[in-house]
Amino acid sequence: MSVLDLPSNREEAWRxxxxxxxxxxxxxxxxxxxxxxxxxxxxxxxxxVDGELDEGASELHRVTVGAIASSDHPLGRRAARGWTLRLDAQAIADPVQVVHVATRAENHLGAAIELGDDAVAQLVESFVGAGWSNRFTSVRLGRGARLSRAVRLTQAAGFVSLRDEIVLGEAASFVGTVLAAGDQGARVDAALTLAGEGGYAEFGGALLTRDRLQQECAVRVRHAEPNGQSHQLWRAVAADQSQASLAAAVEVARHAQKTDGEQSLRGLLLHRTATVNLKPELEIFADDVKCAHGATVGELDARALFYMESRGIPAARAKALLTHAFVADALDRIADETVRAAFAADAAAWLERTL
Amino acid sequence: MATKNAEAHAAVAKKYEWGFATDIEQDFAPKGLSEDTVRYISAKKNEPEWMLDWRLKAFRLWQTMQAPDWAKLNVPPIDYQDAYYYAEPKQKKTIASLDELDPEIRRTYEKLGIPIREQEVLAGVEGARKVAVDAVFDSVSVATTFREELKAAGVIFLSISEAIREYPDLVRKWLGKVVPQRDNYFATLNSAVFSDGTFVYVPEGVRCPMELSTYFRINAENTGQFERTLIVADKGAYVSYLEGCTAPMRDENQLHAAVVELVALDDAEIKYSTVQNWYPGDENGVGGIYNFVTKRALCQGRNSKVSWTQVETGSAITWKYPSCVLAGENSVGEFYSVAVTNNRQQADTGTKMIHLGKGSRSTIVSKGISAGRSDNTYRGLVRVAPTAEGVRNFTQCDSLLLSDQCGAHTVPYIEVRNPSAQIEHEATTSKISEDQLFYAMSRGLDAEAAVALIVNGFAREVLQQLPMEFAVEAQKLLGISLEGSVG
Amino acid sequence: MTMLKIDNLHAEIDGKPILKGLTLEVNAGEIHAIMGPNGAGKSTLGYVLGGRPGYEVTAGSVTFNGEDLLDKEPHERAAAGVFLGFQYPVEIPGVSNVQFLRESLNAQRAVRGEKPLSGAEFLKVARAQADALGLQQDMLKRPVNVGFSGGEKKRNEMVQMGIIDPIFAILDETDSGLDIDALRVVGDGINRIMRRPDKAVLLITHYQRLLDYVRPDRVHVLADGRITRSGGPELAQQLEREGYAEVAA
Structure with a gap:
């Protein structure tokens, strides 16, 4: 498959x-x-490292590495091998940490996570280095299973593309957070399906872009069964000539009554040369649902900035504090304190560099 | 008085002169859209050379284009080479009397309180033309009176064919400037074969002394499927324009591809209101109009303002996005829309607000009401250019679902390239609660009246943008459109 | 003359029986109070009489002025002269009180073969009723119950009753959420509008306090879906003193 074998911007989902x-x-x-x-x-x-497991530096525990079932997604299908985590019913696993290092060109890797009924797992992934890192992650959650996943993109250059296909069983819960705070481009492409009744899905995060980088999320949450809840909370901060795009969709199937789908998309432009694009999309086929979305784009509140400056805080610092507060919403969803602190530090470092 | 009547007769006679219904049938090969068709139309209208060239250019372009493929609209393929789509654009299938009319349409006329003779005109009853001449005779005189008054104010209000002949420079200056020929498939087709339409020019500093309406024109002149409208408001001018009428138009033309261009110069304001109630097809989705319209306004001047208000209840398929290019500093664009879909109707409508000018502002209020097995989509774009400092946009998209078999979709695009912009977008989805229905019914309203009342409440922000008499009819229309949608 | 006659009424919600053989007669010119503990079926009785969907009558009958009431749609009951005052009045965004009531009233008048009231005629009636009940005039123009306080909603119900001028009113917990002044105003309203030889009222209430202002002719205790005791106004006071457990048993 050639790297040029990619979809076109004329296609709606790749605009x-x-x-x-x-x-x-x-x-x-x-x-x-x-x-x-x-x-x-x-x-x-x-x-x-470049998609190959460094066995000496790894501790696998319950994880195995080998072939995985692939996807038909234009990016996801490039991954044929990867790591697998399978938990039986009721099992509770220690966290799984994955560090992806890129040193050149392109690398493709898959992951398959299958949790049995009521199983619980936590996943933390970090991307560093330079190159095109392409990941396909498939998640299947049994009845009442719970997975939280936090991903941070802090490559020094290149591009990270994530394709997640997540299927939630009855009353299962998925909480996913993505932070892009590096100097790479990014596409966070995800399809979540609430395939059982009463599922709960959160998918959100923050995209921080600068220079001429472009980052986007393209997330589609499909409520296939009744009584599900989903929340998509995304924040985008764009500096210099960069572009941050948030496309989040909620789809409610014909009989998925009593669905509660919420989207909050907010963009912040730090410079007049930057671009923020938002697309909060609703596609609703059931009549008894609560779906609301809010989307805003703007700059920092000038009154708040002045207020802080008048109390002695330098302008750059005041900007950083307000911007950090803007981003913090999205990271608050990370439950584990160690993880949340690490992510917050990455965001803070990005702001430090940029402002 | 005598003069007035003479003028009216002349106007009527003229109308037949232009009407190419019978002529075409005799002169023309029935199949195939070709350059000859375009030449024929142009010749019939005694158009100058530049106009023919303009049409031909569009036609050649159209031949290289592909019909759009819109994911959410299920559009059956249209055979453009079937002569009926263009060669008889003005021809309505005649019926001998109102008794032959679809009883559903008849009932709607009655509910709207339209007089019998006007019903006959709308329905295309054989011989009704004569009736129409008599019945609309007053209207013709009224229209003539209007014309006098408008003329005194300096306002030009003509059919576009007349305007091409009488004010070629004005038309040539603006035609295709807002909606370029190559804009989209249907706009290009329209540019090649547009049959007639309206031209309005309001000179500098003039506040048009009355609401302009196509109502008479559509009834009397039957402007048909490829309408072209061009409205220019010069500096400081104001005009309010009403398009359409609340009665369902019975029309055998399946495809309607109109183009509307508005231009507002410095401090000018145009208010454009539409009530669209073309035949939507029956409850099984048989028949009905495909309404693919390109409407766009250029707010070119400082402090210019264009306000689109639309109530869309008709057509089997609606595909339209009345838009504003906000080029002028501090220019203002507004879009207020109610779209109702019932049975098997599909509506894909919304707006584009393109902010180029500093301090430009836009407001979008869209109310989608879906019933039956219909699909209702809001599709919109708010774009802020890098140079557009201090832009404000507020968008509110609300959907109301009246059945569990319909769909409501919201597809807003927001593209911002200037940090000083303040863009807010909100959307909600709801249904009529059983509590609301029961409460209204316990006060004496039957189920349909209760639904109509609640729906009108839902759409209120938009309806109140319409001129008074239009608003009242539009309210009735919402109720009628939703009949049978609540079990 | 018997206006409302309920005979052995059984009703259920979602298959769960709530009313279990309720029998009651109300004559023209009378005000009856239905009292009872929470969950006894008081509100259900109001909703069944008003025809709310989901409340299924499984046995028994209700006639209103000799006609089968249960056979009618909710709006037909309204046109027949039955008014249901809601415990929780419903909000209808975008529809003004004036529009709502004028359409309601004219729909009822049409069924009765009366000619519709013009906007001006209607406004006159509406203003008079709003004044009498101390509801601000601008509340008439506001959307139905949207942003109204609890007390304002209840006053608004009474304004509606005054405008519609029914012959039989079922008032469900009309006193809840009212302070003492509002209670007096509402009580006076009920007396003014409804205490007439050709009208009747069924007051559904948990507390006796509204009965200080609207003196009932008969008081009934509703417990577990049936009328367990009936008496004069003194029964209400006894209930207040001794509690439902004692009296209803």
Whole structure:
């Protein structure tokens, strides 16, 4: 498959995708392998360098590595191998940490996570290095199973594309958070299906872009059964000539009554050369549902900035504080304190560099 | 008085001169849309050379284009080479008397309180033309009176064919400037074969002394499927224009592809109100109009303002996005829409607000009401250019679902390239609660009246934008459109 | 003359029996109070009489002025002269009180073969009723019950009753949410509008306090879906003193 074998921007779902950015990332020259740091958490630790497992630096625990079932998604289908986590009913796993290091060109890796009824797992992934890192993650949650997943993109260059296909069983819960705070382009492409009654899905995060980078999320949550709840909370901050795009859709199937689908998309432009695109989409086929979305774009509140400055806070710092508050909403969804603190620090570092 | 009557007769006679219903049937090969067709139309209208060239250019372009493929609209393929789509654009199938009319349409006329003779005109009853001449005779005189008054104010209000002949420079200056020929498939087709339409020019500083309406024109002149409207408001001018009428138009033309262009110069304001109630087809989705309209306004001047208000209840398929290009500093665009779909109707409608000018502002209020097995989509774009400092937009999209077999969709695009912009978008989806229905019924309203009342409440923000007499009819129309939608 | 006659009424919601053989007669010129503990079926009785969907009558009959009431749609009951005052009046966004009531009233008048009231005629009636019940005039123009306080909603119900001028009113917990002044105003309203030889009222209430202002001719205790005791006004006071458990048993 050639790197140029990508969809076109004329296709609705790829309107804001940075396809040139992917091609450019795949052509990057090799870089030195950066340090890979795991967070101080118990459980499995997986280090992948250019999509290959570094066994010496990894502790697999319940995770296995091998072939995975692939997807027909234009990006997702490129991953044929990957790691698998299978939990039986009732099982509670220690966190699984994955660090993805890119040192050159392109790498593709899959992951399959299957949780039995009432099983619980936590997943933390980090991307570092330079190149095009392409990931396909398939998640299947049994009745009452719970998965939380936090992903941070902090590559120094290149592009990260994520394709997630997540299916929730009855009363299952998925909480996903993505933070893009590096100097890479990004596409967070996800399809969540609430396939059982009473499912609960949160998918959100923050995209922080600068220079000429383009980052986007393209998330579709489908309520196939009644009484489900979904929340999509995204924040985008765009500086310089960058572009951040948030496309989030809620789809409610014919008989998925009593669905509660919520979207909150907010964009913040730091410079007049930056672009924020939003598309909060609703597609509703059931009549007894509560679906609301809010979307705003703007700049920081000038009155608040002045107020802080008049109390002695330098302008840049005041901007950083307000911007950080703007982003914090999206990261608050991370339940684990260690993880949340690490993500908040990445966001803070990005703001420090940018403002 | 005598003069007035003479003028009216002349106007009527003229109408037949232009009407190419019978002529075409005799002159023309029935099948195939070709350059000859375009030449024929142009010749019939005694158009100048530049106009023919303009049409031909559009036609050649159209031949290279592909019909749009819209995901949410289920559009059966249209055979453009079937002569009936263009060669008889003005021909309505005649019926001998109102008794032959679809009883549903008849009932709607009665509910709207339309007089019998006017019903006959709307329905295309054989011989009704004569009746129409008599019945509309007063209207013709009225129209003539209007014309005198408008003329005194300097307002030009003509059919576009007349305007092309009488005010070629004005028309040539603006035609296709807002909706370019290559804009989209249907606009290009319209540019090649547009049959007639309206031209309005309001000169500098003039506040048009009355609401302009196509009502008479549509009834009397039957402007048909490829309408072209061009309205220019010069500096400081104001005009309010009403399009359509609340009665369902019975029409054998399946495809309607109109183009409407509005231009507002410095400090000018145009208010454009539409009530669209073309035949939607029966409850099984048989028949009905495909309404593919391109409507766009250019707010070119400083402080210019264009306000679109639409009530869409008709057509089997509606595909329209009345839009504003807000080029002028501090220009204002507004879009107020109610779209009702019932049975098997499909509506895909919304707006585009393109902010280019500093301090430009826009407001979008869209109320979608879906019933039966219909689909109702709001599709909109708010774009802020890098140079557009201090832009404000507020968008509110509300959907009301009246059945569990219909669909309501909201597809808003927001593209912002200037940090000083303040863009807010809100959307809600709801249904009529059983509590509301029971409460209204316990006060004496039957189920349909209760639904109509609640729906009118839902659509109120939009309805109150309409001129008074239009608003009252539009309210009735909402109720009628939703009949049978509540079990 | 018997106006409302309820005979052995059984009704259920979602298959759960609530009314279990309720029998009651109300004559023209009378005000009856239905009292009872929470969950006894008081509101259900109001809704069944008003024809609310989901309340299924499984046995028994109700006639109103000799006609089968249960056979009628809710709006037909309204046209027949039955008014249901809601415990929780419903909000209808975008529809003004004036529009709502004028359409309601004219729909009822049409059924009765009376000619519709013009806007001006209607406004005159509406203003008079709003004044009498201390409801601000601008509340008439506001959307039905939207943003009204609890007390305002209840006054609004009474304004509606005054405008519609029914012959039989079922008032469900009309006193809840009212302070003492409002209670007096509402009580006076009920007396003014409804205390007439050709009209009757069924007051559904948990507390006796409204009965200080609207003196009932008969008081009934409703417990577990049946009338367990009936008496004069003194029964209400006894209930207040001794509680439902004692009296109803």
């Amino acid at each position: 804001w995708a940075d396809l040139g950015g992917i091609a450019a990332a795949a052509a990057l020259a090799p870089v030195a392998r950066p340090d890979a740091q795991f967070l101080d958490l118990p459980g499995a630790k997986l280090l992948f």
